[in-house]
Amino acid sequence: MARVLVVGGTGLAGRAIAAEAVERGHDVVVASRRVPDDDSTAYVPGAVYATVDLITGDGLEEAVEGMDVLIDASNGVGREASHTFIAGSQNLLHTAARFGVGHAVLLSIANVDRSAYSYYRAKAAQERTYHDSPIETRIVRTTQFHDFLASIFASGARIGVIPAFTKVHFQTIAVPDVARILVDAAEGGGPPNATRTVGGPRIQSSRALAEAWKAATGSRAVIAGVRQPGALGASWRAGDNLAPDQAIEGIDFEKWLSATV
Ligand SMILES: NC(=O)c1ccc[n+]([C@@H]2O[C@H](COP(=O)([O-])OP(=O)(O)OC[C@H]3O[C@@H](n4cnc5c(N)ncnc54)[C@H](OP(=O)(O)O)[C@@H]3O)[C@@H](O)[C@H]2O)c1
Numbered sequence: 511m512a513r514v515l516v517v518g519g520t521g522l523a524g525r526a527i528a529a530e531a532v533e534r535g536h537d538v539v540v541a542s543r544r545v546p547d548d549d550s551t552a553y554v555p556g557a558v559y560a561t562v563d564l565i566t567g568d569g570l571e572e573a574v575e576g577m578d579v580l581i582d583a584s585n586g587v588g589r590e591a592s593h594t595f596i597a598g599s600q601n602l603l604h605t606a607a608r609f610g611v612g613h614a615v616l617l618s619i620a621n622v623d624r625s626a627y628s629y630y631r632a633k634a635a636q637e638r639t640y641h642d643s644p645i646e647t648r649i650v651r652t653t654q655f656h657d658f659l660a661s662i663f664a665s666g667a668r669i670g671v672i673p674a675f676t677k678v679h680f681q682t683i684a685v686p687d688v689a690r691i692l693v694d695a696a697e698g699g700g701p702p703n704a705t706r707t708v709g710g711p712r713i714q715s716s717r718a719l720a721e722a723w724k725a726a727t728g729s730r731a732v733i734a735g736v737r738q739p740g741a742l743g744a745s746w747r748a749g750d751n752l753a754p755d756q757a758i759e760g761i762d763f764e765k766w767l768s769a770t771v
Pocket residue numbers: 517518519520521522523524541542543544545562563564565583584585586594598617618619620633651652653654655656658
């Protein structure tokens with residue numbers, strides 16, 4: 511049993527990571543700027559909550575004190591992303607080093623360093639901060655979560671169009687599978703100071719995923735081909751979002767849809 515700090519543990523991935531770590535018998539502290547109510551879906555029974563702001567450092571010392579390992583599943587939106595990923599990670603790792611935390615695990619994105627997309631550039635800078643960390647680190651890069659595609663389809667469907675990105679495939683992965691792999695890394699699985707990439711079980715066209723989502727939800731919106739613009743679209747069309755040699759045997763998109771929708 512270890513004392514595990516899950517940073518960003520109220521988020522989509524962080525919640526699943528905190529739940530997996532509690533399930534395995536670890537003492538879990540969740541750090542985020544807002545603490546969820548205990549009837550919130552973000553609340554994981556058995557975890558303890560700490561109010562922390564990675565960027566300002568507020569609450570960080572109290573949260574890391576006594577921890578054996580931390581898992582970083584924080585996120586940032588828009589301009590805040592680079593502050594969270596760069597300044598936030600530096601604050602986190604240097605504070606963790608001062609308080610004797612043994613090692614840190616970062617949740618990152620497959621091939622994130624290959625794209626000029628600004629969010630990915632910030633994320634790649636976060637990875638470099640982890641490479642230069644004063645404590646031992648493990649980086650786990652994953653492909654896009656099933657939820658990511660489902661939320662894009664749901665947003666489009668609200669205005670009547672489910673986007674099928676032309677010339678784009680995805681290899682989406684289930685968040686509980688990601689959580690299992692992150693907690694394995696926190697338990698010391700895999701070589702230290704290394705990066706592991708994992709991909710979902712199947713590579714599917716964006717259109718096939720859109721069709722599966724439409725069938726599962728019964729949406730009446732139409733599926734339409736959309737060319738994703740910019741650096742993100744270019745990286746998707748180049749297949750940089752895929753990890754064909756690192757596919758795991760996990761929950762695929764259809765199975766996830768039937769359990770979720
Ligand atoms: N979505 C995907 O398909 C995908 C795929 C691979 C990897 N990833 C990576 O997975 C990570 C987690 O993504 P997610 O979608 O689970 O994130 P999310 O749902 O947006 O959750 C983000 C978490 O970070 C916390 N947070 C944000 N700013 C903070 C700050 N300044 N100080 C402390 N906590 C802060 C949030 O809580 P508060 O707002 O209350 O602080 C929340 O707990 C991201 O780094 C993302 O790049 C995502």
